[in-house]
Amino acid sequence: MNQGGTTKHYAVVLADGSFFVWRINMPENDVIIHIEGLGKIYDKGKETEVTALDGVALDIKRGEIFGIIGLSGAGKSTLVRCINLLERPSSGKVTVDGEELTDMDPAQLREARRKIGMIFQDFNLLEQSTALENVCFPLRISGVSRKEAEEKAVGLLNRVGLGDRTGSYPSQLSGGQKQRVAIARALASGPEVLLCDEAVSALDPTTTNQILDLLQEINRELGVTIVMITHEMKVIEKICSRVAIIADSHIVESGSVSDVFRNPKTEAAKKLILPSGGVEPFDGSGRLLRLVFDGTTTDKPIVANMVLSCGEPVSIVAADTKQIDGKTFGQLIIQLPSGSGSAERMMAYLDSEHISYTEETDV
Amino acid sequence: MFSSKFIGLVLTGFFETIYMTAVASLLSYVIGLPLGVFLSVSRPEGISPKPALNRSFGTIVNLLRSVPFVILLVAAIPLTRFILGTSVGSSATIVPLVIASFPLVARSVEASASSVRHGVIEAAQSMGATDMQIITRVILPEAVPSLITGAASSLITVLGFSAMAGVCGGGGLGSIVINYGYYRGETGIMYVLIVVLVLMVQAIQEAGARLSVKSDKNSKNSE
Ligand SMILES: Nc1ncnc2c1ncn2[C@@H]1O[C@H](COP(=O)(O)OP(=O)(O)OP(=O)(O)O)[C@@H](O)[C@H]1O
Ligand SMILES: [Mg+2]
Numbered sequence: 001m002n003q004g005g006t007t008k009h010y011a012v013v014l015a016d017g018s019f020f021v022w023r024i025n026m027p028e029n030d031v032i033i034h035i036e037g038l039g040k041i042y043d044k045g046k047e048t049e050v051t052a053l054d055g056v057a058l059d060i061k062r063g064e065i066f067g068i069i070g071l072s073g074a075g076k077s078t079l080v081r082c083i084n085l086l087e088r089p090s091s092g093k094v095t096v097d098g099e100e101l102t103d104m105d106p107a108q109l110r111e112a113r114r115k116i117g118m119i120f121q122d123f124n125l126l127e128q129s130t131a132l133e134n135v136c137f138p139l140r141i142s143g144v145s146r147k148e149a150e151e152k153a154v155g156l157l158n159r160v161g162l163g164d165r166t167g168s169y170p171s172q173l174s175g176g177q178k179q180r181v182a183i184a185r186a187l188a189s190g191p192e193v194l195l196c197d198e199a200v201s202a203l204d205p206t207t208t209n210q211i212l213d214l215l216q217e218i219n220r221e222l223g224v225t226i227v228m229i230t231h232e233m234k235v236i237e238k239i240c241s242r243v244a245i246i247a248d249s250h251i252v253e254s255g256s257v258s259d260v261f262r263n264p265k266t267e268a269a270k271k272l273i274l275p276s277g278g279v280e281p282f283d284g285s286g287r288l289l290r291l292v293f294d295g296t297t298t299d300k301p302i303v304a305n306m307v308l309s310c311g312e313p314v315s316i317v318a319a320d321t322k323q324i325d326g327k328t329f330g331q332l333i334i335q336l337p338s339g340s341g342s343a344e345r346m347m348a349y350l351d352s353e354h355i356s357y358t359e360e361t362d363v
Numbered sequence: 364m365f366s367s368k369f370i371g372l373v374l375t376g377f378f379e380t381i382y383m384t385a386v387a388s389l390l391s392y393v394i395g396l397p398l399g400v401f402l403s404v405s406r407p408e409g410i411s412p413k414p415a416l417n418r419s420f421g422t423i424v425n426l427l428r429s430v431p432f433v434i435l436l437v438a439a440i441p442l443t444r445f446i447l448g449t450s451v452g453s454s455a456t457i458v459p460l461v462i463a464s465f466p467l468v469a470r471s472v473e474a475s476a477s478s479v480r481h482g483v484i485e486a487a488q489s490m491g492a493t494d495m496q497i498i499t500r501v502i503l504p505e506a507v508p509s510l511i512t513g514a515a516s517s518l519i520t521v522l523g524f525s526a527m528a529g530v531c532g533g534g535g536l537g538s539i540v541i542n543y544g545y546y547r548g549e550t551g552i553m554y555v556l557i558v559v560l561v562l563m564v565q566a567i568q569e570a571g572a573r574l575s576v577k578s579d580k581n582s583k584n585s586e
Contacts, residue, residue: 113491118486118489126504127580128581138491141487141490141496142491
């Protein structure tokens with residue numbers, strides 16, 4: 001998994017053909033996208049003001065895959081569209097690669113956008129143009145000759161696995177293929193950043209995985225920083241190194257995916273990580289515990305051992321395990337027996353096994 | 364009835380009608396296409412909102428559209444005289460035809476341009492396209508099938524107008540119908556000419572529909 005920093009290779013080739021290459025580790029804290037005090041108020045008419053973002057601050061590091069997750073209407077799309085100023089923020093500052101976009105005139109902004117690729121949930125390809133023409137588009141509008149643009153576009157389409165479909169129109173491609181064309185198009189101008197707004201939400205699980213793999217490869221090979229907007233935890237788990245949770249126009253929590261996942265602090269985070277779907281305590285009296293496995297202990301039958309050693313049953317209210325950073329993490333919500341002392345005994349057992357847990361007041 | 368004189372008459376009328384329709388449509392698009400694109404992009408939700416200008420041009424277009432063609436035909440006579448030195452004949456008819464048609468063309472182009480999916484335009488904006496590049500490389504190419512359909516109906520409307528212009532010495536099939544069918548009561552000739560006009564409309568409609576489908580890469584019917 002990506003650790004945030006990247007390694008850059010610098011090469012000098014001398015006239016006699018010999019060359020030197022050296023690697024420079026970019027510092028961990030090299031921020032490529034800096035957002036502060038970001039606010040967006042939609043002002044449809046006078047009466048219906050909608051606050052879509054409020055006081056959002058975010059630092060995204062160069063070379064990482066950063067996830068932004070939230071429920072529908074939380075403001076995810078608005079946030080990502082404020083990064084390349086497709087949506088003009090009502091307040092706050094957006095800086096990408098050292099340039100403050102919120103401070104630019106339209107011409108400077110267009111120039112800056114060429115370094116920020118974007119892909120969308122519904123692909124947004126030119127329907128009347130072939131895959132090749134679509135990928136050529138960003139090159140042609142920046143003045144690259146047709147021949148040169150086509151050469152580069154063919155290379156990119158090969159890279160995304162569509163080398164044999166250059167002449168196909170979007171209507172002749174599947175959803176996954178269309179998103180591959182869109183990715184190739186977004187990469188054509190050699191961006192530093194790739195913004196993805198629900199890029200896999202319209203795709204089936206298998207295709208989703210393929211597209212996520214492709215994005216991860218691109219991140220590793222080209223060092224492109226990726227911002228993934230999604231409402232699905234599994235997308236975050238699969239490829240993101242860090243995540244921010246957005247709820248009700250605010251970033252309520254952010255950090256490394258494993259930290260946020262292991263120890264969700266806010267209601268919004270808990271809802272996303274382990275959707276409870278209205279789980280109710282079975283008899284309304286037993287205490288609820290959220291157990292978190294950190295990948296080192298899941299091969300032990302913790303719950304079974306606990307039940308055996310304490311001699312009382314527990315109810316499993318919700319369960320989920322995931323792969324993060326190549327390790328297995330598990331989440332379990334159990335309801336403890338209401339009998340006197342048994343809950344305490346079980347918690348003591350968990351402590352002795354070094355299982356972290358939190359007591360749930362409201363799942 | 365079908366003397367060679369008659370056939371010559373019909374042929375002349377036929378070609379005059381084609382000439383008027385073609386030239387008037389062409390000129391209507393010279394004005395109407397950019398105007399229609401402007402009306403679309405300057406909408407509040409367009410890529411370059413210009414509410415005041417949009418409303419002004421929109422009002423002019425609406426006013427022109429609400430004048431019945433027969434009245435426009437008469438009202439345009441002084442202007443036609445001023446431009447061409449005459450107000451009779453098929454060339455002279457082109458002036459009122461253009462005045463009547465370009466607003467229709469503009470609205471039709473506006474509708475086609477506005478039907479382009481906003482997401483596609485947004486994608487272009489995210490790539491740093493200028494408004495002009497979005498018009499020429501996104502909106503117009505994406506709207507081609509719809510523009511072709513619109514052009515076919517505009518052409519048919521202009522053809523209809525040109526026939527109506529026969530009332531004021533406009534030339535073409537319309538004036539033959541008026542002169543022979545109405546003033547001389549030769550209904551046979553009139554029906555022949557009606558058939559010719561109907562066939563012309565059918566031909567335009569059919570050609571437009573086929574071209575539109577053929578050009579549309581987003582439909583299953585295209586190759
Ligand atoms: N153009 C707009 N005009 C007015 N309100 C808007 C506009 N776009 C978004 N909103 C509002 O802003 C809020 C945030 O919307 P946004 O699209 O950012 O949510 P989201 O998190 O992307 O949701 P989803 O997962 O459904 O895409 C919503 O309340 C929405 O209704
Ligand atoms: Mg959204």
